[in-house]
Amino acid sequence: xxxxxxxxxxxxxxxxxxxxxxxxxxxxxxxxxxxxxxxxxxxxxxxxxxxxxxxxxxxxxxxxxxxxxxxxxxxxxxxxxxxxxxxxxxxxxxxxxxxxxxxxxxxxxxxxxxxxxxxxxxxxxxxxxxxxxxxxxxxxxxxxxxxxxxxxxxxxxxxxxxxxxxxxxxxxxxxxxxxxxxxxxxxxxxxxxxxxxxxxxxxxxxxxxxxxxxxxxxxxxxxxxxxxxxxxxxxxxxxxxxxxxxxxxxxxxxxxxxxxx
Amino acid sequence: xxxxxxxxxxxxxxxxxxxxxxxxxxxxxxxxxxxxxxxxxxxxxxxxxxxxxxxxxxxxxxxxxxxxxxxxxxxxxxxxxxxxxxxxxxxxxxxxxxxxxxxxxxxxxxxxxxxxxxxxxxxxxxxxxxxxxxxxxxxxxxxxxxxxxxxxxxxxxxxxxxxxxxxxxxxxxxxxxxxxxxxxxxxxxxxxxxxxxxxxxxxxxxxxxxxxxxxxxxxxxxxxxxxxxxxxxxxxxxxxxxxxxxxxxxxxxxxxxxxxxxxxxxxxxxxxxxxxxxxxxxxxxxxxxxxxxxxxxxxxxxx
Numbered sequence: 001x002x003x004x005x006x007x008x009x010x011x012x013x014x015x016x017x018x019x020x021x022x023x024x025x026x027x028x029x030x031x032x033x034x035x036x037x038x039x040x041x042x043x044x045x046x047x048x049x050x051x052x053x054x055x056x057x058x059x060x061x062x063x064x065x066x067x068x069x070x071x072x073x074x075x076x077x078x079x080x081x082x083x084x085x086x087x088x089x090x091x092x093x094x095x096x097x098x099x100x101x102x103x104x105x106x107x108x109x110x111x112x113x114x115x116x117x118x119x120x121x122x123x124x125x126x127x128x129x130x131x132x133x134x135x136x137x138x139x140x141x142x143x144x145x146x147x148x149x150x151x152x153x154x155x156x157x158x159x160x161x162x163x164x165x166x167x168x169x170x171x172x173x174x175x176x177x178x179x180x181x182x183x184x185x186x187x188x189x190x191x192x193x194x195x196x197x198x199x200x201x202x203x204x205x206x207x208x209x210x211x212x213x214x215x216x217x218x219x220x221x222x223x224x225x226x227x228x229x230x231x232x233x234x235x236x237x238x239x240x241x242x243x244x245x246x247x248x249x250x251x252x253x254x255x256x257x258x259x260x261x
Numbered sequence: 262x263x264x265x266x267x268x269x270x271x272x273x274x275x276x277x278x279x280x281x282x283x284x285x286x287x288x289x290x291x292x293x294x295x296x297x298x299x300x301x302x303x304x305x306x307x308x309x310x311x312x313x314x315x316x317x318x319x320x321x322x323x324x325x326x327x328x329x330x331x332x333x334x335x336x337x338x339x340x341x342x343x344x345x346x347x348x349x350x351x352x353x354x355x356x357x358x359x360x361x362x363x364x365x366x367x368x369x370x371x372x373x374x375x376x377x378x379x380x381x382x383x384x385x386x387x388x389x390x391x392x393x394x395x396x397x398x399x400x401x402x403x404x405x406x407x408x409x410x411x412x413x414x415x416x417x418x419x420x421x422x423x424x425x426x427x428x429x430x431x432x433x434x435x436x437x438x439x440x441x442x443x444x445x446x447x448x449x450x451x452x453x454x455x456x457x458x459x460x461x462x463x464x465x466x467x468x469x470x471x472x473x474x475x476x477x478x479x480x481x482x483x484x485x486x487x488x489x490x491x492x493x494x495x496x497x498x499x500x501x502x503x504x505x506x507x508x509x510x511x512x513x514x515x516x517x518x519x520x521x522x523x524x525x526x527x528x529x530x531x532x533x534x535x536x537x538x539x540x541x542x543x544x545x546x547x548x549x550x551x552x553x554x555x556x557x558x559x560x561x562x563x564x
Contacts, residue, residue: 006293008534047531055478055531056323098294098533224321224328225530229286231306231332232321241314242335247290 004100007036013093020149024087028072035072038065040128041104041218041251045226047096051085058082059226063123077120101226102250105216111190116178116204118144118196122152124218128193129160144178147171179203187211205254206261215254221245263547264554267521269499270447272384272422274301274356277555278540281503281526282307282360287346294533302356307388310368312338322459322468327478329457331471333393334362339372351381362388364397366414373418387415390428390453392475402428405440416445427451434488435495442496450501452485477527479505486518493519493560509542519560
């Protein structure tokens, strides 16, 4: 966990890969210079162009830092007007991004690490898996989605390690939610890193606690500034009361959280 | 280079651009992105006698050209500020102003007394306008007697420059402004946020844990400009304008309306460098209009 310097940079959209109608993988190149150092699990605050009814930045997980191509990857789900404008960006357009923000996942070098993602929450797990693999670890993934069409970046994940799948409708992998998958219920891992919808993260956290497995989750509380100034995105913690998700998180060990699980 | 310095009572600011309380942390959060020493002043987070956890999540929601917040003065208390934060920021070459909040008059006085000996605190801003606390805060700022009682008590406890931050949630802001002036305010800042509310229609629930919250951002700017214009005409002390200022042009609206200085608030969330850009803009504006000093623009509205 390092304190990386924050930057505000203009990026050019080099590629917008759309997955169905609801998701876009944006590949962004800094208008000048190299991408700053970023850790897996950190996020970016993106100024939304072409969106007349929004004006705050949108916090988006860093999905990948491609050093060879000098590209920042952001995986965006069309959730509202702001993210819709991001999904609809065209190649060549400019995007103003503040990064890197927050504290990311712990890079464990002991024992098996299972990376559990749901929906668009798989985004930071790609970078985490990539960095773990670069460090000689063998990350395993458990990815859940509503349907096969909502399973994002599967090819990329398959390149990094073993991928287990669940879908709510059974259209791919194990039928049901991630906590029904044997790889998770077996408890044969030392650490879990989880990012996805809140009910999923709570269920994974509950299972991890029952089994005594170390578990980190990435929160996405509503925020304005993304840098610890507005104090809007707070999460109640056991050790320090309300803390900013944007600076103390977004990744938290579940032992810090006061979730009733 | 035009002269950008302005005076707030006995306090000289290098330029009229400050950051609003609760939108800029203690400045340190922005140090990677801007040179804090270029600012006219930093008004740090609302500080109370005892630590406060603030309101439950959710505390914010974006609204058209604005946002509602319901933070509720979360801070670690004045002792923590004096012991841990002040030593880190006191050597900045900008005016450090502490926003003072409380639930009772004794609370305000206690914070003022604790800050009074600190050489590098350039001023206090007495917050009688927070809409997000159950006791104190805005309730003091909505009546003349309430405002007077807090301000006169703080005046006795604090020897330096005392700014009083007014709420716009009143029928006639000029009455409150005059009351604060008579009670000893050296300057007035306005406006704090406007009481507002947003509803999640699908869930049929309020968007904020507190149901209502404070509206900020460019949507409130025309109302804030109008109030600053009214108050500047009604009082003799300097007025500091804020409310939806996003850039240098917006800042000049307030200055032309009668504000001696301005505060950037919500803008810091969108563009953390907005203040620095605005200082450059104001300087260029003065050059472009053949003016030597920003003081020539204060209240210079042609109407």
